[in-house]
Amino acid sequence: MIRQIIAKEILENLLSFRFVLSLLLTILLFTVSGLVFVGRYYMQSGDYWAKTNENLTDFRGHSDQLYRLLFCKQNAWRKPKPLSLCVEGSEKSLPNCFSFDAFSAGFPQIQGRSNFTLSYFNSIDWAFIISMIFSFLALVFAYDTVSGEKEGGTLRQMLANTIPRHHVLLGKYVGVMFTIGIPLCIGLLVSLIIVVFSHAAVISGWDWLRLLAIFVLSLLYLSIFVLLAVFVSSRTAHAANSMVILLLVWVVFVILVPSFGRIISDALGKTPNPAELERQLAAISADLWAHSDQFGERAGSASTDPKWPGNNPPARARLRNAVTEAQNQAREDYHNRMLAQAFDGRRLTCVSPTVAYQRVCEAIAGTGISRCVELRRQIKEYQTTLKEYVHTKDQEDPNSLHLMFPEQSMVGAWRAISHDPVDFDTVPKFEERDFTLDQSLGLAISDVGLLVLFNLVFFAAAWISFMRYDVR
Amino acid sequence: MIWRIAKNEFLLHLMTFKFAAGTVVCIILTAVFMPILVKDYQQRLHTYDENVSYNEAELHKVVVYKNITPTIYRRPSVLAAFSQGLEKQLGNSATINYNEVPEIGAGSVNHYMSIFSIFDASLIFKIVLSVLALLVAYDAVSGERERGTLRLLLSGSAARYQVLLGKLLAGLMVLVVPVAVAFALGLAIALSFRMVGLTGSDWIRVAIMFLASLVFVATVYNLGLLFSCLARRSAVSLVLSLFLWIVFVLVIPNGSVYLATQLLPVESEDKVNEQIALLQRDSQREFQKESQASGRTIPPGSSSTSDAVSCGGFGHGYIRSCNDVLMEYNLIRYGIGVPIEIKYAEKYAEAEYGRLRTLFEQRRRANNFARTSPMFLYESMMSALAGTDMASFQHFIEGVRGYRKDIIEYIRARTDNFRAAIFFTPCTKEEMVTRPRGDDAPPLDLSDLPRFRYEVDMAGIRRRVVVDLGLLVFENLLFFTLAFLAFVRYDVR
Numbered sequence: 030m031i032r033q034i035i036a037k038e039i040l041e042n043l044l045s046f047r048f049v050l051s052l053l054l055t056i057l058l059f060t061v062s063g064l065v066f067v068g069r070y071y072m073q074s075g076d077y078w079a080k081t082n083e084n085l086t087d088f089r090g091h092s093d094q095l096y097r098l099l100f101c102k103q104n105a106w107r108k109p110k111p112l113s114l115c116v117e118g119s120e121k122s123l124p125n126c127f128s129f130d131a132f133s134a135g136f137p138q139i140q141g142r143s144n145f146t147l148s149y150f151n152s153i154d155w156a157f158i159i160s161m162i163f164s165f166l167a168l169v170f171a172y173d174t175v176s177g178e179k180e181g182g183t184l185r186q187m188l189a190n191t192i193p194r195h196h197v198l199l200g201k202y203v204g205v206m207f208t209i210g211i212p213l214c215i216g217l218l219v220s221l222i223i224v225v226f227s228h229a230a231v232i233s234g235w236d237w238l239r240l241l242a243i244f245v246l247s248l249l250y251l252s253i254f255v256l257l258a259v260f261v262s263s264r265t266a267h268a269a270n271s272m273v274i275l276l277l278v279w280v281v282f283v284i285l286v287p288s289f290g291r292i293i294s295d296a297l298g299k300t301p302n303p304a305e306l307e308r309q310l311a312a313i314s315a316d317l318w319a320h321s322d323q324f325g326e327r328a329g330s331a332s333t334d335p336k337w338p339g340n341n342p343p344a345r346a347r348l349r350n351a352v353t354e355a356q357n358q359a360r361e362d363y364h365n366r367m368l369a370q371a372f373d374g375r376r377l378t379c380v381s382p383t384v385a386y387q388r389v390c391e392a393i394a395g396t397g398i399s400r401c402v403e404l405r406r407q408i409k410e411y412q413t414t415l416k417e418y419v420h421t422k423d424q425e426d427p428n429s430l431h432l433m434f435p436e437q438s439m440v441g442a443w444r445a446i447s448h449d450p451v452d453f454d455t456v457p458k459f460e461e462r463d464f465t466l467d468q469s470l471g472l473a474i475s476d477v478g479l480l481v482l483f484n485l486v487f488f489a490a491a492w493i494s495f496m497r498y499d500v501r
Numbered sequence: 502m503i504w505r506i507a508k509n510e511f512l513l514h515l516m517t518f519k520f521a522a523g524t525v526v527c528i529i530l531t532a533v534f535m536p537i538l539v540k541d542y543q544q545r546l547h548t549y550d551e552n553v554s555y556n557e558a559e560l561h562k563v564v565v566y567k568n569i570t571p572t573i574y575r576r577p578s579v580l581a582a583f584s585q586g587l588e589k590q591l592g593n594s595a596t597i598n599y600n601e602v603p604e605i606g607a608g609s610v611n612h613y614m615s616i617f618s619i620f621d622a623s624l625i626f627k628i629v630l631s632v633l634a635l636l637v638a639y640d641a642v643s644g645e646r647e648r649g650t651l652r653l654l655l656s657g658s659a660a661r662y663q664v665l666l667g668k669l670l671a672g673l674m675v676l677v678v679p680v681a682v683a684f685a686l687g688l689a690i691a692l693s694f695r696m697v698g699l700t701g702s703d704w705i706r707v708a709i710m711f712l713a714s715l716v717f718v719a720t721v722y723n724l725g726l727l728f729s730c731l732a733r734r735s736a737v738s739l740v741l742s743l744f745l746w747i748v749f750v751l752v753i754p755n756g757s758v759y760l761a762t763q764l765l766p767v768e769s770e771d772k773v774n775e776q777i778a779l780l781q782r783d784s785q786r787e788f789q790k791e792s793q794a795s796g797r798t799i800p801p802g803s804s805s806t807s808d809a810v811s812c813g814g815f816g817h818g819y820i821r822s823c824n825d826v827l828m829e830y831n832l833i834r835y836g837i838g839v840p841i842e843i844k845y846a847e848k849y850a851e852a853e854y855g856r857l858r859t860l861f862e863q864r865r866r867a868n869n870f871a872r873t874s875p876m877f878l879y880e881s882m883m884s885a886l887a888g889t890d891m892a893s894f895q896h897f898i899e900g901v902r903g904y905r906k907d908i909i910e911y912i913r914a915r916t917d918n919f920r921a922a923i924f925f926t927p928c929t930k931e932e933m934v935t936r937p938r939g940d941d942a943p944p945l946d947l948s949d950l951p952r953f954r955y956e957v958d959m960a961g962i963r964r965r966v967v968v969d970l971g972l973l974v975f976e977n978l979l980f981f982t983l984a985f986l987a988f989v990r991y992d993v994r
Contacts, residue, residue: 047740054744058752065759076769122615137612142767145607146864146891148587148619150758151751161751169740272739273519273636277526280628284750285530288624291589291617296537300544303609304552304572304594311816371613398616 031196031203038204042170043211051166052212058162059216062153063223066114070229073109076141080106085458092453095422096446098415099131100437105408106141107400108461111230114220115243116156116390118397129408131415132435133357136364137401155220156390159247160383163213164254164283168275171205171258173268175498180268185500198259198495205255210248217244235466239393246393249480250386254279256487263494286381290374298373301366306359313355317348324348333442342443346434353435364405371398385479392472395464399472404461411459418457423447502659506667507674514637514675523633524679530625531683535690538582538621543696545577552594560950563814564942566912566924567835570815572596573603573901573953578888579703582691583710584880585621586889589614595901597908600842602850604857605898622687623883626680626714627876628750631721634676635742638725640735641668642988647735651993665726665988669981672722673715680714702959706886709966713886716973717879721746723980724875730987749874757870757877761863768856776852784845791837799833800826814944820926822936828922836920843909864891875976878969885965888957892965896958907951 042048084104091101105127113120124137139145151157178184187197221240224230232240258275265271321329325344332340378384391397416433423429426447433446440446464472514520552574563569575593589610595603645651654664688707691697699707725742732738792799813819820827871877884890916924927942 046737050740050744061756065763068763072766119616122612124612136609139607139612141769144762144767144860144863145590146587146605146860147758147762147867148590150755151618153755153759157755162747165743165747169743173736268736269640269739270518273522276632276636276743277522277629280632281526281530284628285620285624288618288620289534291614292534292537292541292620296540296544300548301611302548302551304555307816308555367611367613370611371616374614374617398613401613 030192031200034192034197034200035204035207038174038201039207042204042208047169048208048212051169051209052215054162055158055166055212055216056219058153058158059155059220060223062155062158063114063220065153066220067224067227067229070109070111070113072142077106077109080104080141088456088458089453092456093450094441094448095419095426095451096437096440096444096448098451098456099419099433099440099446100435102128102130103459104128105404105459105461107404109230110394110396110463111224111232112236112239112394113154113396114224114230115154115240116387116394116396117152117154118156118387118391118394118400119152120396120400121152123398123401127404127408129412130435131412131419132353133360134405134408134412136360137405155217155243155247156387158216159213159250160386161283163209163247163251164383165279166212167205167209167251167254168258168272168279170208171201171255172262172272172275174201174205174259175263175495176265176271177262177268179266179498179500188500194496195492198492202255202259202491205259206248206252209251209255213247213251239395239469242393243390246386246389246477246480249477249484250382253382253480253483253487256484256491260487260491260494263491263498266499282381283383286378287384287387290371290378290384293377294370294374298366298370300370301363306363309359310356313359314352317352317355321348324351331439333438335443340443342430342432342439342445345436345439346432346445349434349436349439368398368402379476379479382480382483385476385483389473389476389480392464392469392476395469400464403464403468407462408459411457414457418455419446422449422451425449503663503667503670506654506659506664507670510641510668510671511674514671515678519636520633520675523629523636524682527625527629527633527679527683528686530629531622531686532690534620534625535582535622535687536694539691539694539697542577542579542582543694546696549574549576559815560947561814561944563945563947564927565813565819566916566945567599567839568814568817568819569908569912569947569950570596570598570817571908571953572815573904575894575897576955578893579691579697579699580706580710580887581889582622583687583707584623584883584887584889585619586884586887587891587894588889589619591894595898597901597905598846599839599909599912600846602846603898603901603905604850604853605894622683623880626683627717627879630676630680630683630714630718631746631750631876633679634672634718634721635725635739635746637672637675638722639729639739639742641672641726642729642991643732643738644729644735646733646991646993655993661989661991662985665730665985668726669723672726673719676718676722677715680711680718684711684714702957706888706962710883710886713879713882713966713970713973716970716977717875720875720973720977720980723977723984727980727984727987730984730991733992749876753874754871754877758867760870761867765859765863765866767859767863770856773852773856777849780845780848780852784841788838788841791841792833795833795837797829797833800829813942819942820928821942823922823926823928823933824936825933828926828928828933831925832920832922835924836918839919839924861891872969872972875973878973878976882966882969882973885962885969888962890965892961893958896961897955900955901953904951904953911951 084106088098088101088103091097107120107125121143122139124139125143126138126140128135128138151161173180175184178187188194225232257278258271261274261278262268262271265274318329324347325341327339327341328344328348330339331345375384375388388397391399420433423431423433423446426449428444429447430443430445432440432443434440441448552572556571556574560569560571573595577593578588581588590607592606592609597603640647642651645654655661659667684707692699724745725738728738728742728745729735732741820831823831868877868881872881881890885892912924913919915921922928923945
């Protein structure tokens, strides 16, 4: 019996005007999304490889003397990802360039082709289409499932038979899910076909698994809205009223709540003030230089002439390392505060399934803000590796003072670190590593839980309401 | 007759569930979020005050003229609570420097916050009120036909245009209520906070914001009316108008930016950097040429000589005591070098501006595409009125550029065209013998230093708003005319 109800729901929907309209809209959007992705990916890959090679050439140039490797200003660029087709994670407006040398890393910057004068906008990626448009379609298909049939008088007839109520409810739910599943699958296929046949991006084996996961999560997300619509529909007597409520709920959940994040975290915590950081850095340096004698005699004065008797290299190294360390710490604190602001905002807006969905998609595709954090972590790891490498190589040189500190002129003039050339192939180079499956899962698990929870809550609500629904 | 229909409709609407739900949501959202928005403004104002007083304190520490590099901060706009615009996206400060022309930039904002879209009061108005307008309008004609009351209405003496005008009037009267309540509530909350005061021009701008909101709501209502006249069943008109709403709110604003970036790709900044590097080489060459022409030579050993350098305002050091070699070296370096650097700063800015122009053009095109959406028109008007749109930032930067010129002229007049020693050292003839150390040099008397003054560009705002408002009114008329045409031929059976 339940199969008949499902079949009836699907057929009824398939022939409706709203289905045709939504099918056209989704095919259009997914086609645009695929084409836009291909164009963007070509451009980004071109830029990425050009910049990365430039950076590598520059780094190679520094390998003629070991100490210069330490002072090479390297730039790490975000590698374009095939899975940003699914969710770009506002990467356009997130920093894409991370500059660093062996001692310190600057704040991530936005460089290249981005236009800072454009206001932040959503990319037309899968996550956008599904979280915004499809959630709305889910409501459009489901708002009259119960109250509409009541108004039509068919609900009475149906329940006058021997069908239990929960069969009707499940049948309707599955029917609507199938109905939106059809345009979803068609859209995703269109988009994938465009990408695969353009040969722009190669989607590898594991990526397919991630794509599948995103598809399943999308269904889970849409199911929340279907259940919500069924719930509201079985709380109201008129289909028009259920649409009004659903529309307002949708506006709040999907459009308003995700934007609350910024304003809430701005108002809660103190926004980091860049001018204050500058003042703090200057104060740190002034303070340490004023008490430079604590690092050894004459640490504050040094000459590039190695024979000058005033030089005290170990003291100088201690002073310089202390200043850089303290400043790095201040920068790191500042950076952490910037990150905390963003993450706090997001955490507070999790009451909206849209935020949870967006975040879980980013975790699985390995894009978005978590990726920036991960990239910066990898850079720090790399800095340690590079320093260790230089340290080991430096031990081979008997003429070197074996002192590593961030002052290029003195390190060079005093031969504090070896000046011998090194084989560039043995030098560790920075390369961004993707999220491993473990990392993705770790990031995703809480949001999957949230999505499931939303489903359960609305399912229970719909169930109870429908069981007590007055069909007259 | 029109009035009677309007009154009747108005009273009917007031008692509907959708009107109650929409108004309540609007009021709750305003009541909850306005305090947060205002608190945020207060916080930014606090940071601004901190920065300004730091600046002022540093100005009193300045010992030599080259260290006069104040940073000008843009005062946060009090109306940003209504429309945030680019307020948190663009840098809100510019440093005055003789070797650099200030330019608009992304600044040192927290880029990570870009994962959130903008939230301000105009978002609540834009989204909730437009949905409400559609909900009020969608069954105005098709709903009455379904219920059969349209037939009755038209069988009376009322002409069709009277019926439609009556419905328009009723819709507007209904929608004025939530708009006015939300505005009044928002303003009352904002004014109840400390530090928030509105000046005369602010009140005018708030009044125009209110007017713009009304015109906007009327546009959406007319759109709903149009679909109501086109469709036979009210469910169809609702679905159709909501689809169009989605297109206006989500697809067009995002899509137009894409279109603009596709049609006019931005060059990478490498080219500009190369150009600037070339110019820098030119400037060095010019410096060498000029110093040779002056017949003075840089004394040998000067570059490796250093002397006590300490804090002299704005985090810069200065030369406390000089010997002959250092003095001559710096007199040449600054006396000849600074005028050249000032000249080249303009050239760098010109090169930089070439790229910026593309960015602005991209933005202009994106905005023009997006102007097909009434939601965008509304947003653009609100941010112009709040003084948070691009043009306001440009106006600010232009002001800072003018101020930089004033400062340069001031320093030029005081230092004999940068040729006096006081530009870089307070060391006098006698002190060159005694060679004092420490921070005992007296600060400069800068009481007559020109001050930065910034006025909101009301004329510019008026110009920008009039265009958008005109477009919105046009859309209004267009939708209503179309609705009228459709209604004249509407089959009431």
